[in-house]
Amino acid sequence: MFVECCGCKYYHDMPSNIYEAMANPEAVIRPRGNVGFTGALSMTVKCPWCSHEMSTKCCAGYAAMVYVKERLH
Numbered sequence: 001m002f003v004e005c006c007g008c009k010y011y012h013d014m015p016s017n018i019y020e021a022m023a024n025p026e027a028v029i030r031p032r033g034n035v036g037f038t039g040a041l042s043m044t045v046k047c048p049w050c051s052h053e054m055s056t057k058c059c060a061g062y063a064a065m066v067y068v069k070e071r072l073h
Contacts, residue, residue, distance in 0.1 A: 007052030
């Protein structure tokens with residue numbers, strides 16, 4: 001899922017569990033696998049570029065397919 005931050009217009013490739021937190025920030029997210037802590041965490045998703053609290057209410061989400069046009073290295 002590609003998400004465009006409405007604050008700075010940068011695109012972010014969100015993993016499914018992060019997009020789930022963005023869509024429902026009040027929900028409790030349970031970690032998958034061994035992440036080094038126990039318990040559950042509740043979170044909001046902030047844009048790393050402008051620190052805007054991203055939400056599906058204000059930031060656009062896109063399903064995208066990527067085609068490789070040219071390999072650079």
